[in-house]
Amino acid sequence: MTEILDATDWAILAEVQRDGRIPLTELGRRVNLSASATTERVKRLEAAGVITGYHAAVDLAKVGFPVLAVVRLKYPGSQHQPLHRLLDERFEILECLRTTGDDCYTLKVAAASMPHLEQLVNELARLGSTTTNIVYSQTLPYRGPREPRV
Amino acid sequence: MTEILDATDWAILAEVQRDGRIPLTELGRRVNLSASATTERVKRLEAAGVITGYHAAVDLAKVGFPVLAVVRLKYPGSQHQPLHRLLDERFEILECLRTTGDDCYTLKVAAASMPHLEQLVNELARLGSTTTNIVYSQTLPYRGPREPRV
DNA sequence: AAAGATACCGGCAGATCCACGGCTTATAGC
């Protein structure tokens, strides 16, 4: 892996990010490559760690978590174990980013109801001071990276 | 669709969220179902919109975006078109949530370098006042929902 | 008790994946 991606690699990434289950022959058709050449490209991208996996996306509301919130957590000391334990226990915490700035962590939390969210925030508030924002809507659902303009 | 998920459905969701390319026969083996029964379950989940798609995950740093930041945007008026145009144009914006609270939008932004991030924040700052936090690390990368404790 | 609905299983035809060897092009060294 020359650590550089050409236009074909980016085209492959765009397709598999859009549809992770696209057959290799169809993928090859879209990027103008044979199926076997496409296979080699994909395997190389996987082996290099560029593609880290394939995952199904699940509608949170449809599985009983209609409430989504962003919680920022300001940590007084440097005790990280309690947070990690909470991440292990509370599956309602979907994502956790450690950031610069006044708030050390930014969390994405799913809840079944407002009381449920309140309870989750209470648990987080035992670790530090929290700031909670409810998500109205995903204006832009997560999308992966694209090829930069040249 | 009875609009309710049983334990087997949740087991299927857990597996396909972990590995979106798992063959149906192997999936069936893991959830103690035949391949055809598994197929029907998965199709039902897809048709009901519970599973919204399958996507490859890409390592941002490996494709040239080592800098990740959370930008909160406070919007003075209610002009949403400029933001939507920016979302269409700037693929470096990976996600955008509209939230309650002082800051109307929370964005996740990927950049190739600090100057690049600065430029992106400058563009966002033309729309409103911004608060930017650089992401040190993904303490917990996004994980999907799990079955609630009963 | 019979009819219907639901969920499951097994089997088969067709599609897909995967590993192999051969072909072409690019590069380096002599």
Add this chain to the structure above:
DNA sequence: GCTATAAGCCGTGGATCTGCCGGTATCTTT
């Protein structure tokens, strides 16, 4: 200029998986 090596691509064939079919067991409905 020529050869050796490597990288990338292609086509093929066997193994696997998927999609569709009918059949069975359980539960509900009438």
